[in-house]
Amino acid sequence: MEILILILSGVLFATAIYNLLQKQLLRIIIGTILLSHGAHLIILTMGKLKTGQPPVLMDGVTEYTDPLPQALILTSIVISFGITGLLLVLAYRTTQENNTDNMEQLRGGSHD
Structure with a gap:
């Protein structure tokens, strides 16, 4: 199961890098x-994917799922949601002010 999640995470990273190298501002945000x-999936996989086990140690339980990766992912989801909201607002304002979302035109490069 871990191999499948890591492959999916690799696909997400590859797609993310492809989108980060685009000219449109919305694709960069995506x-x-x-x-x-992709980072969330890697953190989840590092915690060893165990099913059917409690997340904390209780009386009589010898094997348990590590709760730290789950807490890290939850915190990361909240932070990434806030950053995504900020980036979307900044992209909207930039597009409204400059009438373009092309990064080359925003940098002052060629005006094709």
Whole structure:
């Protein structure tokens, strides 16, 4: 199961990097979202995917699931949601002010 999740995470990272290298501002934001989702899957996989076991140690339980990766992912989801909201607002304002979302035109490069 871990191999499948790691392959999926690799696909998310590859798609994120492809989108981060695009010229449109919205695609760059989608790339950052996909990059954070890939990181969430890697953190989840590092915690060893165990099913049917309690997340904390209780009386009589010898094997348990590590709760730390789950807490890290929950915190990361909240942070990435806030950053995504900020990036979307900044992209909207940039597009409204400059009438373009092309990164080359925003940098002052060629005006094709």
